[in-house]
Amino acid sequence: MTVAVPEILAPAGTPAALEAAVDAGADTVYCGFRDATNARNYPGLNFTAAELRDGLAYAHARGRRVNVAINTYASAGNTRIWHAAIDRAAELGADAIIMADIGLLDYAARTHPALPRHLSVQAGAASAESIRYYYEFFGISRMILPRIFTLDEIAELKARVPIEIECFIFGSLSPMSEGRCSLSAYATGRSPNLCGVCSPAEFVRYEAVQGTLLCRLGEFVINAFEAGEPAGYPTVCKGRYLAGEDEAAYVFEEPECLNAAPYIGALRRAGIAAFKIEGRQRGRFYVTQVVAAFRELIDAEARGEPPSRHTAALERLRRLAEGGEETTGAYRKGWR
Amino acid sequence: MALPNSLAARRPDPRDLVVSLALATLPRPLIAAMLRRVARSLPQRLAGRLAELEGKRLLIVPDELSYAFLLSFPHGRLTIGLLDPPAAPPTDAQMQGPLRLFYDLVRGGDDGDALFFSRELAVTGDMAAAVALRNAMDGAGVDLFGEFLALPAPFGPLLRHGGAALERCAVVLLGPLAGRTARLEAEVAALRAEVRRLKQGAAKPRAKPPSAPPPMPGMQP
Numbered sequence: 009m010t011v012a013v014p015e016i017l018a019p020a021g022t023p024a025a026l027e028a029a030v031d032a033g034a035d036t037v038y039c040g041f042r043d044a045t046n047a048r049n050y051p052g053l054n055f056t057a058a059e060l061r062d063g064l065a066y067a068h069a070r071g072r073r074v075n076v077a078i079n080t081y082a083s084a085g086n087t088r089i090w091h092a093a094i095d096r097a098a099e100l101g102a103d104a105i106i107m108a109d110i111g112l113l114d115y116a117a118r119t120h121p122a123l124p125r126h127l128s129v130q131a132g133a134a135s136a137e138s139i140r141y142y143y144e145f146f147g148i149s150r151m152i153l154p155r156i157f158t159l160d161e162i163a164e165l166k167a168r169v170p171i172e173i174e175c176f177i178f179g180s181l182s183p184m185s186e187g188r189c190s191l192s193a194y195a196t197g198r199s200p201n202l203c204g205v206c207s208p209a210e211f212v213r214y215e216a217v218q219g220t221l222l223c224r225l226g227e228f229v230i231n232a233f234e235a236g237e238p239a240g241y242p243t244v245c246k247g248r249y250l251a252g253e254d255e256a257a258y259v260f261e262e263p264e265c266l267n268a269a270p271y272i273g274a275l276r277r278a279g280i281a282a283f284k285i286e287g288r289q290r291g292r293f294y295v296t297q298v299v300a301a302f303r304e305l306i307d308a309e310a311r312g313e314p315p316s317r318h319t320a321a322l323e324r325l326r327r328l329a330e331g332g333e334e335t336t337g338a339y340r341k342g343w344r
Numbered sequence: 345m346a347l348p349n350s351l352a353a354r355r356p357d358p359r360d361l362v363v364s365l366a367l368a369t370l371p372r373p374l375i376a377a378m379l380r381r382v383a384r385s386l387p388q389r390l391a392g393r394l395a396e397l398e399g400k401r402l403l404i405v406p407d408e409l410s411y412a413f414l415l416s417f418p419h420g421r422l423t424i425g426l427l428d429p430p431a432a433p434p435t436d437a438q439m440q441g442p443l444r445l446f447y448d449l450v451r452g453g454d455d456g457d458a459l460f461f462s463r464e465l466a467v468t469g470d471m472a473a474a475v476a477l478r479n480a481m482d483g484a485g486v487d488l489f490g491e492f493l494a495l496p497a498p499f500g501p502l503l504r505h506g507g508a509a510l511e512r513c514a515v516v517l518l519g520p521l522a523g524r525t526a527r528l529e530a531e532v533a534a535l536r537a538e539v540r541r542l543k544q545g546a547a548k549p550r551a552k553p554p555s556a557p558p559p560m561p562g563m564q565p
Contacts, residue, residue, distance in 0.1 A: 019482065212471040212472075221466075244453045291455050293453060
């Protein structure tokens with residue numbers, strides 16, 4: 009039996025990144041509007057309605073798709089901007105919307121039933137029963153898996169749910185509590201779940217102090233880097249803390265980048281429909297490099313070539329890794 | 345004579361050479377005038393994104409130049425001034441690094457986050473302003489170098505011809521060095537791959553767990 013080649017889903021924080029993703033070989037691009045309705049609400053990022061219209065035209069003219077992330081949780085009593093975002097995505101002709109909030113899923117299902125709904129990783133649906141619930145009540149056609157499953161679990165899950173499954177193949181990791189993490193809210197009062205932003209840039213300060221680079225988030229010093237030491241994103245989960253040790257250490261997570269290139273074949277055989285690349289906050293160079301590398305690796309694997317032979321593409325990916333380190337995350341974890 | 349393939353992609357762009365030459369040798373008033381023209385010619389689509397930077401001032405300090413660039417954003421427009429770094433007024437954010445990094449960032453030839461992770465690019469101060477500028481420039485797909493070289497005569501044609509001559513000189517002078525560097529790069533990449541294979545085969549060292557309290561029920565390990 010021939011197993012279909014999964015599509016590549018590329019991030020785009022800007023119009024230039026969207027065009028770069030399409031040009032580099034992405035099958036689908038995902039992006040968000042310039043407000044708190046999406047989980048990458050950073051300064052100068054995301055799309056106006058006019059920019060998304062142009063982006064859709066660019067992608068569709070080349071036979072590609074654009075999915076719109078509306079994947080934060082609406083504020084109680086103030087769903088206006090989320091409903092407006094859903095309406096706008098439908099009106100502009102988005103190919104799918106990526107959502108987490110059940111109230112918004114219900115609104116989208118009732119108001120725009122023909123617009124495909126994908127369940128965001130932010131929903132944190134982590135069992136076949138949970139995914140089936142979203143499918144039966146809100147008609148989701150695709151599930152984006154939280155980054156907590158092993159390869160064996162994914163294969164088992166796929167056999168038990170009646171929808172497409174999308175999984176992350178590359179990019180920064182969060183502490184495996186997607187949609188439920190409140191670390192940023194603790195330090196700054198704002199979180200990716202409600203405000204679309206983790207460690208808001210306006211709360212981040214880097215200061216050079218006697219050769220050491222101090223990283224502050226709000227009132228907290230969350231990390232300190234010696235000269236030349238690789239750095240990561242200024243998030244609480246990637247800070248170093250004194251926790252019963254003499255030296256500060258990464259107690260939540262080290263700054264690493266998921267790279268599941270070694271498992272392209274295993275994931276394809278498990279029936280994965282799409283490989284997702286994280287990084288809407290990154291620039292067009294990142295998008296071009298990562299999409300082109302995975303286009304090469306995925307096409308090679310489909311021809312029966314091991315991705316490991318494509319050393320130049322793998323090296324280009326490594327150069328872009330957060331903290332300069334890569335991990336295969338939970339896909340083959342020896343810990344539990 | 346061509347440079348080895350592995351390094352050809354990383355050799356200086358001819359435009360880098362000519363812009364560097366201009367920035368290093370021309371009188372500052374002339375550079376300032378050229379930058380004003382380039383800033384005025386930026387596309388309108390940049391204005392909406394630069395509007396978020398209203399009232400902010402950013403300082404860009406290239407390692408190789410004796411002066412720094414002061415960026416401000418009145419009414420969604422970019423203005424660029426030149427000044428001596430010690431004489432710089434207080435600014436909201438500061439970026440410092442080799443000139444080539446800024447060239448790459450301006451034309452989308454490298455990733456700002458990766459440069460920051462590797463500590464090649466130093467960013468201090470108001471990160472919201474720095475991030476907004478990066479996203480605005482990167483997102484508009486602006487080719488500032490193209491604008492620079494498209495300046496009207498005599499500047500544009502002079503710079504373009506100078507660039508072609510410099511490119512020829514660079515190939516002659518850098519060719520042997522480039523070959524050696526390419527070989528070293530390949531060796532380092534092979535060693536890195538070997539180290540990664542060894543690390544993946546070994547148990548990952550973990551910090552000693554605290555004696556108490558135990559993990560909360562329901563938390564992911």
